Amino acid sequence: MTVGGGVKLQLVFGDITDETTDAVVNTTDFVYFQNGVCKDILTVAGADVEAELKAAKYTRGDVFVSQSGNFPCEVLFHVCGQKDAVVIEQLVIRIVEHCESFGFECVAIPAICAGAGGLDPGVVAGAVLRGVKDATSSFGLNSLTDIRLVLLKINVFLAFKEEAMQMFSTAVINKVSVPQLPHVQQQQHPPSVEADLSIVCNSSTSQQSVFRFLGLSRKDVDGAKTKLKDLYQAQCYSQTFRQEELKDLTQDDVKDLKQLVETEGLYVELSQGTLKVSGLNNGVIKVMQMINASLHGNLRREVRVREEEDLYVRVAWCILGHRGNWERLPKTANHSLENNDVGGRIVDAQGNKWTMDLPKMEATRYLGGQTAKLKRLEHLPDFTLPLYWDNMAADESLKTVELLPSDAEYRTVKEAFKRTVGKTVLKIERLQNVICGAPMKLRRSKSLTSTNSRVENDNCESIIKTGFNRRFSGQNATSYGKGTYFAVNANYSAQPTYSKPAADGSQLMFVARVLTGIYTQGQQNMRVPPPVSNQEGHDRYDSVVDRMDNPQMYVVFHDNQAYPTTSSLSIDREEI
Incomplete structure (x- = not known):
């Protein structure tokens, strides 16, 4: 269920030693360590954690933080409920505070004192859930998104469920009919585009403006009405967005779009997956820019994934494991290290977070301070x-x-x-x-390879390795601007002028995905697209074309606006 601050609260009927959350809570009296949940957790965590716990100086109502040892989490939080509901409630609040201070996203909490502690499950459930409610509704949570209450016994689980249904009666509750793996959220299919965008249409159709005309005669009034209507229509514009342009919009994007439509007084029609936006030029352009920005973000993510996968084949960044074996870092960390983009933390294959010192080729674990060597291999x-x-x-x-x-x-x-x-x-x-x-x-x-053949293939090799590059602009033509040219039809690009045949008569071409955005007529000397309006010179068109009525050529001026979806395509010249 969703509780305060948008935090997801999950009641899990299962074993807490199966959890893989950022933090896991252990309940103990700091004296005996071979009972209940404490015994199970320490068995997994290992002797070092048990020794650290035995040496701990416990303060009433405090949360003791230890290393995780062999437990698959960042840290262990150790608490003593003292068989007191008030103490348990305060401990849950402090657990949430600790998660925020560490920047954790998820935490697993057992039924504190309901097992070996001997407290009534209903009393424990009330105390824990009150703590959750107070913490999530009182604090501005920036990191924590998931709280998992992991309950081993069925009577305890049912007590928590009953108490939660009463305490969070207005919450959005998602019942799960099949068991879930620890910390693995079931993927839900996103609602259709038409269902999402219908809220935009409903919010805009009722907007109207009312004018009152006063004049000395009917002729004056009719003339004024006609003139005002003409002036208004001259400032209006309509733009239709296809379904493929809208399919990746998130629910947050739709909410922003709704607010923009209402603010600008635009009219929106939704028909068979397409969205038509009408109104004053400035407002419609803002909608186009918002949707275009979302497409840019999706394209950048696709390009990043492609770059990560390509780099992963060529370069391997490794970290030395605690058992002396080199372990390869995941694709995202591999890409960040290769590009010296390590301002934040790097996450290894086990989910541990590390800070990097590249000059020393050394990593320090964010929690615990352990150090490990780094190595870069170039295959x-x-x-x-x-x-x-x-x-x-x-x-x-x-x-x-x-x-x-x-x-x-x-x-x-x-x-x-x-x-x-x-x-x-x-x-x-x-x-x-x-x-x-x-x-x-x-x-x-x-x-x-011969010199002539290598010169002809340099551009193609560069595209295959690094994508499109405007530095090659001008080698063939710049009729509509000094950018990268993309033809709508393949027969244009297949001309020998643009795709030079190799010695065996074959040619190399690319099928590219291009983000054209808002376009206008291109001119020969353009180095960047022109401004959308004279009043806002910093807002420029996204691309230019050879003709506005039926473009056959698009020109872009940023390399990240396009990437080759098919790395290379060999074509026999005689078959074109």
């Missing part, structure tokens, strides 16, 4: 380096790496050696041997 064109290897040059087929005694790899080899040999180990080396007969032949054939 060879024809060989993917194992994670435990060091980098190799493109022309290397054999590399010898001397291991340090402090290396886990060194210790593993030495221990295996010393089990059966009593002699002294002087040196351990890793042999990195790449069998590369065929790949080397391929590289040689590339280096022997």
Whole structure:
């Protein structure tokens, strides 16, 4: 159910040791650690966490924060409910405060004192839920989005359910008929575009303006009405948005659109998935810009995903695990590190958050302060380096790496050696041997490509690797501006002028997705699109075209407005 501040409250009938939230709450008396939930959590977390808990200086009503050990979360919160409903309620509030201070998004809380503590489940449920209600309605929560109350016994679960239904009777309740995996939200299909946008139409159709005309004669009044109508219509404009332009709008986008329509007094019609917006020019342009901005955001996300996947094939950033094994970082972290975009935290494959020191090639865990080494591997064109290897040059087929005694790899080899040999180990080396007969032949054939063929293919190779680039503008034509040109029809691009045939007669073309946005007529010397209006020079058109009535050519001036959806397309010239 959704409670105060938009926080999702979930009642989970299950085992808290299955949770993978940012923080997990353990209930204990700080004396005996082999009872109930405490025993289960410490069994997973390990001896180090238990030792830290035994050495803790507990203060009544406080939340003790420890490392998570082997438990799959960031930290463990340890609390003592003291079999007191008031204390339990205050502890829940403090747990929420701690989550906010750490920047956590989700927390799992057991039924404090309902098990080994011996309190009545109904009393515990009331105390915990009051704490949740007070914390979520009193604080301005910026981080916490999910609170999971994990209840192991069915009578406790039913007591919590009954109390929650009464306390949050006005909340939006989502009943789940099948068991959920821990911290995995079931994906819901988004409502259709027509259903979302209907609220925009309903809010605008009733808007009207009323004018009263006074004059000396009917002729004067009719003339004034006609003149005002003509002046108004001269300032009006209509724009129709297709379904594919609207399908990615979020519910927040629709709410913003509704507010803009009401503010600008626009008229909106929805028909078969298309949206027609009519009204004064300035208001319609603002709607176009809002929808275009949303499309830009979606395109940027698609481009980012494509970049991450492409980089992941070529470069591997790794972190040294606590057991001495190199672990590869996920695609998003890999991309951020490669582009030195580490102002925030990097998340590893287990969900742990780290801060980075790239000059030292070292990472520090955000919670706990443990440090770990970093490594960057750049794969060879024809060989993917194992994670435990060091980098190799493109022309290397054999590399010898001397291991340090402090290396886990060194210790593993030495221990295996010393089990059966009593002699002294002087040196351990890793042999990195790449069998590369065929790949080397391929590289040689590339280096022997003729000069003319290489010049013709430079643009295509650049597009395949990095996308479109305006620096190549002007090599063929700039009739409508000095940008990147995209033809609507393939036969235009397939002309030998624009797609030069190779020696075997084949040509290389790209199918591209282009964000055209609001466009206008192009001119030869344009370096950027012209302003939409003279009054607002900073608001420019998104692209230009060869003709306004039926464009056959679009020109864009930002590289991130387009990307090739098909990396390359080989076409036989005779088939065009």
